[in-house]
Amino acid sequence: MRGRLHGLMALATLLLAGGTVHAHRLxxxxxxxxxxxxxVEAWFDVTGDAAGGAKVQVFGPDGGVLVEGKTDADGVFLFDRPGTSTLNIVVSAGQGHQRTVTLAGDGPAQGEPAQHGTSVTVRDVLAGVGFLLALAAFVMSVRNARRLQQIESSR
Structure with missing residues (x-):
């Protein structure tokens, strides 16, 4: 029983000693x-970090590439607008991170609203609550294992 407790404590130490991992969207x-x-501005939603060096491709209405380049260290890419037609702008930051923004010919960019910095979703909150419940269950199981060991040793 004592060996199992040491194993559980070692596992808990490894889990708690790990670095923080943030999933993020571009x-x-x-x-x-x-x-x-x-x-064009590109950033990651969880940390708000700029997507520096991201590939930017601007497609015209016919699907052909009109402009191509990379964002600077601040996640910004500037280009002269080729005409007034609708443009599809694709930003690729590697590792599957890609976002498409449509710039209408007669108006502002269409797409998801721009919010730099952190954004907390219901999914994030539920994941946090789930983690806390799992941690509480682990602590209770260790406490119950100690009580059980005391009961068995007192017999």
Whole structure:
């Protein structure tokens, strides 16, 4: 029984000593500047970190690539708007992170609203609550194992 308890304690130590892992999504926003240039911003939603070095491709209505480049260290890519037609802007930051933003020919960019920084979803909250419940169950099982050991040794 004592060996099992030591094994559980070692497992708990390994789990608690691990680094923090954040799952994140790539977000992007495209806006037309007063000088007629298009500004593409890309960032990761959990940390708010800029997606520096992300590949940006701008597709015209016919599906052909009109402009191609990479974001700078701040996650920004600027280009001259080629005409007034609708543009599809694809930002790829590697490891499966990709976001497409549509820039309408006569209006602002269409897509998900731009919010830099952290965003907490219901899924994040439920995952946190689940983790806390699992941790509480583990602590209770260790406590119950100690009580059981005391009961068995007193017989």
């Amino acid at each position: 977000n992007a926003e495209a806006t037309v500047q007063p000088d007629g240039k298009v500004k």
